[in-house]
Amino acid sequence: MNVTLRQLRAFVEVARSGGFTAAAPKLHLTQSATSLQIRELEAQLGLQLIDRSTRRFALTDAGNEFLLSAARIVADVEQSVADTRELVHKRRGRITVATTPLLASTLLPQCIAQFLDAYPAITVRIADLPPEQIARRVLSGDADFGFGVFPEADAQFDRTSMLRHPLGVMVPSTWPLAARRREPAWSDLQGLPLIAMSHASGMRALIDQHMRGAGVQVNPRFEVEYLGTAVGLAEAGLGVAVVPAYVGKLMGSRRVRFRPLRNPVVQRQIEVIVRAGRSLSPSAAEFRDYLAARCRTLDG
Incomplete structure (x- = not known):
């Protein structure tokens, strides 16, 4: 059986219009072509x-019974087409972004507000997660994309660079290191109380590597899971925390000062990751562009 949507639509319109003559103009067909559709x-x-x-x-009797099903099928298809057009034109949709708690609480709120001003019918959901869980949400399809710092080599994802910033040290504003004119080197951290990320963080190994390379003994005063916690401890004057530069800009606290670290300069990169081979919906792609624009205001 090869019943077509064109045939079903012709039958429904003929039944509603009460004849072939009345239905033909609505179908943009001649009367004979309309009749042929019904015969087929x-x-x-x-x-x-x-x-x-x-x-x-x-x-x-068969026609009356079949009309109920045919009308429902035609209506469902027409609604599906209309819904798809709404998605294409970003008049409706749903987006889920998986990201870290710090980015979810600092960078994303303003971006979401601007996006929803432009597209109020789109729903934006945020999954604020530990970094290691973000990739799993993206792979499972529970999130449209992930936003954060990820391992460089992973063929499971397509990646888009959003923001590149150097590592530096968050120093309590009253400490001499915060006021020094010369940018500090990694070796200048020797002897200072250190607030370190836990070993579960991908950043910890990188930081330890450069500190040891500079002859700094790694003996943290505190070990924490989240960058926001590290900054909060530094604000309280409890130590220094090595963080990416965007953290200092996003937190905007007067109680600590961010100083880029030199010798060497170490870059960190925030990316959007999407499951390899998957295309973003029009609304998700548009929100990614809003994120990129927001990140450009923080770059450098």
């Missing part, structure tokens, strides 16, 4: 749907 449909079904034996137009 009847041939496919093996049923007579319209009684042509009388001068008055009438559906057969």
Whole structure:
């Protein structure tokens, strides 16, 4: 059986209009072409749907019963097409972004507010997660994309660079290191109380590597899971924390000062990751562009 949507639409319109003559203009067909569509449909079904034996137009019993199903199918398809057009034009949709708690609480709120001003019918959901869980949400399809810092080599993802910033040290504002004119080197951290990320953080190994390379003994006063916690401890004057530069800009606290570290300069990169081979919906792609624009204001 090869019943087409065109045939179903013709039958529904003929039934609603009360005849071939009235239906043909609405279908953008001639009367004979409309009649042909119905005959082909009847041939496919093996049923007579319209009684042509009388001068008055009438559906057969089979035609009346079939009309209920045909009308529902046509309506469902037309609604699906309309919904798809709404998505394409970003008049509706749903986006889920998986990111870290720090980015979710600092960078994303303003971006979401601007996006929803432009596209109020789109729903934006944020999954604020530990970094190691973000990639899993993206792979499972529970998130449209991930936003954060990720391992460089992973063929499971397509990646878009959003923001590149150097590592530096967050220093309590009253400490001499915060006021020094010369940018500090890694070796200048020797002897200072250190607030370190836990070993579960991908950043910890990188930081330890450069501190040891500079002859700094790694003996943290505190070990924490989240960058926001590290900054909070530094604000309280409890130590220094090595963080990416964007953290200092996003936190905006007067109680600590961010100083880029030199010898060497170490770059960190925030990216958007999408499951490899998956295309973003129009609304998700648009939100990614809003994120990129927000990140450009923090770059450098």
